[in-house]
Amino acid sequence: MVARIVSTRTDAEVSLADTFGSAKATLPGNAVVKEMRETAFGAFAAHGLPHRRIEAWHYTDLRSMMREALPLAPLPDVRALEAVRVELAAAILPAGPRLLIVDGTYVPTLSDALPEGATVRSLADVLAEGRADLIDKLAAAKFAVGDSIVALNAALMQDGVVIEVAPGAVIAEPIHIVYATAAQTPVARFFRSLVVVGAGAKILVTESSLGAGGRVGQTFGALIFDVADRAEVGHTCMMTKTEPGSLRLDTFIAELGADVTFSSFALVHGEGLMRRQLFLRCVGDNTKAALNGVSLLKGRDHADTTLDVEHIGLGCEGRETFRYILDDSATGVFQGRIRVAPGAQKTDGKMMSRALLLSDDVVMNNKPELEIFADDVACGHGATCGGLNEDQLFYMQARGISRAEAESLLLEAFASELADNIGHEGLTAAFRAEVADWLAARTVKG
Amino acid sequence: MLEVKNLTVSIGDRKILDGLNLTVKDGEVAAIMGPNGTGKSTLSYVIAGKPDYTVESGEVLLDGENILEMGADERAAKGVFLAFQYPVEIPGVATMTFLKAALNAQRRQRGEDEMTTPAFAKKVREAAELLGIKNEILKRPLNVGFSGGEKKRMDILQMALLEPAMAILDETDSGLDIDAIRIVAEGVNKLRTGKRSFLLITHYQRLLNYIVPDTVHVMAQGKIVRTGGKELALELEKNGYRDFVTATAAE
Ligand SMILES: Nc1ncnc2c1ncn2[C@@H]1O[C@H](COP(=O)(O)OP(=O)(O)O)[C@@H](O)[C@H]1O
Ligand SMILES: [Mg+2]
Numbered sequence A: 001m002v003a004r005i006v007s008t009r010t011d012a013e014v015s016l017a018d019t020f021g022s023a024k025a026t027l028p029g030n031a032v033v034k035e036m037r038e039t040a041f042g043a044f045a046a047h048g049l050p051h052r053r054i055e056a057w058h059y060t061d062l063r064s065m066m067r068e069a070l071p072l073a074p075l076p077d078v079r080a081l082e083a084v085r086v087e088l089a090a091a092i093l094p095a096g097p098r099l100l101i102v103d104g105t106y107v108p109t110l111s112d113a114l115p116e117g118a119t120v121r122s123l124a125d126v127l128a129e130g131r132a133d134l135i136d137k138l139a140a141a142k143f144a145v146g147d148s149i150v151a152l153n154a155a156l157m158q159d160g161v162v163i164e165v166a167p168g169a170v171i172a173e174p175i176h177i178v179y180a181t182a183a184q185t186p187v188a189r190f191f192r193s194l195v196v197v198g199a200g201a202k203i204l205v206t207e208s209s210l211g212a213g214g215r216v217g218q219t220f221g222a223l224i225f226d227v228a229d230r231a232e233v234g235h236t237c238m239m240t241k242t243e244p245g246s247l248r249l250d251t252f253i254a255e256l257g258a259d260v261t262f263s264s265f266a267l268v269h270g271e272g273l274m275r276r277q278l279f280l281r282c283v284g285d286n287t288k289a290a291l292n293g294v295s296l297l298k299g300r301d302h303a304d305t306t307l308d309v310e311h312i313g314l315g316c317e318g319r320e321t322f323r324y325i326l327d328d329s330a331t332g333v334f335q336g337r338i339r340v341a342p343g344a345q346k347t348d349g350k351m352m353s354r355a356l357l358l359s360d361d362v363v364m365n366n367k368p369e370l371e372i373f374a375d376d377v378a379c380g381h382g383a384t385c386g387g388l389n390e391d392q393l394f395y396m397q398a399r400g401i402s403r404a405e406a407e408s409l410l411l412e413a414f415a416s417e418l419a420d421n422i423g424h425e426g427l428t429a430a431f432r433a434e435v436a437d438w439l440a441a442r443t444v445k446g
Numbered sequence B: 001m002l003e004v005k006n007l008t009v010s011i012g013d014r015k016i017l018d019g020l021n022l023t024v025k026d027g028e029v030a031a032i033m034g035p036n037g038t039g040k041s042t043l044s045y046v047i048a049g050k051p052d053y054t055v056e057s058g059e060v061l062l063d064g065e066n067i068l069e070m071g072a073d074e075r076a077a078k079g080v081f082l083a084f085q086y087p088v089e090i091p092g093v094a095t096m097t098f099l100k101a102a103l104n105a106q107r108r109q110r111g112e113d114e115m116t117t118p119a120f121a122k123k124v125r126e127a128a129e130l131l132g133i134k135n136e137i138l139k140r141p142l143n144v145g146f147s148g149g150e151k152k153r154m155d156i157l158q159m160a161l162l163e164p165a166m167a168i169l170d171e172t173d174s175g176l177d178i179d180a181i182r183i184v185a186e187g188v189n190k191l192r193t194g195k196r197s198f199l200l201i202t203h204y205q206r207l208l209n210y211i212v213p214d215t216v217h218v219m220a221q222g223k224i225v226r227t228g229g230k231e232l233a234l235e236l237e238k239n240g241y242r243d244f245v246t247a248t249a250a251e
Helices: A011-023 A031-047 A078-090 A123-129 A132-139 A148-156 A390-397 A403-416 A425-445 B040-048 B072-077 B095-109 B117-130 B135-139 B148-162 B178-190 B231-239 B242-250
Strands: A098-102 A118-122 A161-165 A175-180 A187-197 A202-209 A217-227 A232-239 A247-256 A261-268 A273-282 A288-297 A302-311 A317-326 A331-340 A348-357 A363-372 A378-386 B002-011 B014-024 B029-033 B054-062 B080-083 B166-170 B197-202 B215-220 B223-228
Touching: A011 A031, A011 A148, A031 A132, A031 A148, A078 A098, A078 A175, A098 A161, A118 A123, A123 A132, A123 A161, A123 A187, A132 A187, A132 A217, A148 A187, A148 A217, A148 A247, A175 A217, A187 A202, A217 A232, A232 A247, A232 A273, A232 A425, A247 A261, A261 A273, A261 A302, A261 A425, A273 A288, A288 A302, A288 A331, A288 A425, A302 A317, A302 A348, A317 A331, A317 A363, A317 A403, A331 A348, A331 A378, A348 A363, A348 A403, A363 A378, A390 A403, A390 B072, A390 B095, A403 A425, A403 B095, B002 B040, B014 B029, B014 B040, B014 B054, B014 B197, B014 B223, B029 B231, B040 B054, B040 B072, B040 B080, B040 B166, B040 B197, B072 B080, B072 B095, B080 B148, B095 B117, B095 B135, B095 B148, B117 B135, B117 B148, B117 B178, B148 B178, B215 B231, B215 B242, B223 B231
Parallel strands: A098 A175, A161 A187, A175 A202, A187 A217, A202 A232, A217 A247, A232 A261, A247 A273, A261 A288, A273 A302, A288 A317, A302 A331, A317 A348, A331 A363, A348 A378, B029 B197, B029 B215, B080 B166, B166 B197
Antiparallel strands: A118 A161, B002 B014, B002 B054, B215 B223
16 A cells, blocks of 8 residues: 655745754754754644644634745844834833844844843843753743644744843833834744743833834744742733734743732734733732733734633632724634632632624634632633623713714723723823724724 | 604604604793603603614704704704713713813814813813712713712703703603702703703602793603693692593593
C-alpha cells in the first residue's frame, strides 16, 4: 500500500515555518533560549494555526482568517526611526516615561529613563544574558498551555522590554509602552515584554499605539506581569489605530501574589481582526483583581476577548467586566472562564459582559464558563445583548434631543461607565476622548 | 393652542383612543380625569410623539399646525412638554449633562444660541431650589436611584427650564405625599403665565385643590365623555367614574 502524504498546512503555516527557519539563527537568546524557541515552534507546528475546533478559538477561526503570514519586520533604520520620533513628538499622551517599541524592537534612543525604583532593559539583552529567574518568568510555562499563538510568539519574539520594579517602590506616573510601526511594506511583529513588580511596589503600566500611517501588518504581542505580595498594579491597553486588513493578537499574562490589588482596563477599537487573550492566576491569598474592557466595533471589525482566570489562593476577589458596542457588520467575541482550584475557598468571582447591538448584521458571541472545585465560594457570571433602550431614547427626544444625539449620549454612557476603574485622571481623559472620536465618526456616517 | 380632532389610535390591533376631541386654549389649564386603562397616558404619548402607536385617523394641531408627522424632538422644540407618569432612568448620563443637552438642543432647533455653562448652572440651581431638589441629585445619573417623588420633581424641573408652550402632566401627583404635591403645584402655578397652557392628567381630585383648572374633562374608553368646570372634579370625587364607564359601554 502506498501512503499518500497530503500536506494540510495552510499557506500561512508554511510561510511561518520558513520565517522561523531563516530567522532562528539571528533571533536573540543564549543556547537555552534557542532551545526554548525550537520547542515552542515545534509546539506551534504540531497544532498549526488555531481554528474553530479548538475551543478557545471557536469564534475566531484564525486558520481560515489568516490568509498569509507576512515577513518578519526588519530592524527599523535611521530614517524610519526619525519618522517615529516626529510622530511621537506630536502624540498626546499623559505624562510619564515612554518606552518605544518600533516594529517589535525596543528603541532606547527614543525612550525615556525610568524613575528611581524601576529599571528597563531590552528583551533581547535579557534573553542573551539568560538569567534563569527572568527566563522562567518570560516562558510563563504555567499559562496558556497548548495555545499555539503563544507558542508562536515564544518562538519568534524579536524584542520587547523587561521592567523590574524594586520592592516598595512607588512609581507615581504611568510607564507608557508605546508601539509604533516603521516598515514601509506590510510586516509581522513579534514582541514579548515582562513586568516584574516587587513586594509592596506600586505602578501603572499603559500600552498604546502611534498611528500606523495606513500600513497593514500583523502583530503578535505578549505582556507578562509577575506581581509579588502587597503590590498595587494598574494596567491599561488602548488597542486602537490598527488598520483595516490587519491582524493583532495580544496575550496578557499575570501572576499575582498575596494581598495584591490589580486592575486592568482595555479599549479595543482598531480595525481588522483583533484578539486579546488574558490569563490571570491569583496565586496568593486575599488578592483583588479586576479586568475590564470596552470594545467599540464597526465595519467588518472582529474583536475577541478571551479570559482565563484561575483562583488558587484563599479569599481572592475577581471582577471581570466587559462591554461591547457593535455596529454595521462587526463581530464581537467574549469568552470568559473562571476556574476555582480545590482549596481556593472564599473566592468571590463575578464576570459580566454586556453588548449593545446597533445593527441587524452584527454578531456577538458570548461564552462564560465556571469551573469550580471548591465548595465555599461565591461566583457568578452574566451576559446580556440588546439594542439601545427605546424608552430612554424617547424620553430624551421628548426633551428636544435629536435621535442621533440621544444615541450618542447613551452610547457614551454605556462605554464610559467602566472608566472609573482606570484610576488615573489623564488616562481616563484619554479613554473618553477615544470614545468621543469613535462616536463622532459614527454620527457623521449616520 | 392645542386641538385634538377626532383622534383614533391603536396599538397592534387594539384601538385605544376612539375619535377623541379636545381643545386646550392659550393660557388654559385643563384637567383630564378618568379611570385606569382608559387611554390617558396613550393620549399624552401620542401628543408628545412616542413612536409605538398607530394613528388611524385624526389630527393634533399645535397653534394650527399638525404635529403628528413631526419627531418628538421637533415637537419639544415647538413647545410640547410631557411630564411622564413614569420618568425614565438614564444610567451613566449625569442629570446636569442631560439638562444642558436638552436645553441647548431646543435652542439650536429654534435657531437660538446655546447657553453658556455658568448661566445654565445658575438657572438650574435656582429652579431646583424652588422645587426642593438637592444639589447633590443634579450630579447623579438622571433619575437613577431617585425616589418616586424625586423623579416627578425632576420632570417639573425640566418643565421649568424648558418653558414649554403646552405642558402635559401625566399623573404627576401619583406617588407624591401631600408636601411634595404642594411643592410641585407651586412650581406649576408659577409657570401659569401668558399663553402657556397645561393639560393635567390625574386620577384624583386632590391635585386640583392646588392647581385649580379652568376646565375638567372626563375620559372613558378612549374618548372625552364630559366637559365642565372645576366643580366637575368634585362631583367625580364623590360619585366615581362608574356612571361614565357604563354610559359609554352601553352606547
Ligand atoms: N404598549 C402597549 N401595548 C399594548 N397595550 C397597551 C400599551 N400601552 C397601553 N396599552 C393599553 O392601552 C390601554 C390604555 O392605557 P393607558 O393609556 O396607559 O391608560 P391610562 O393612562 O388611562 O391608565 C390599557 O388598556 C393598556 O393596557
Ligand atoms: Mg396612565
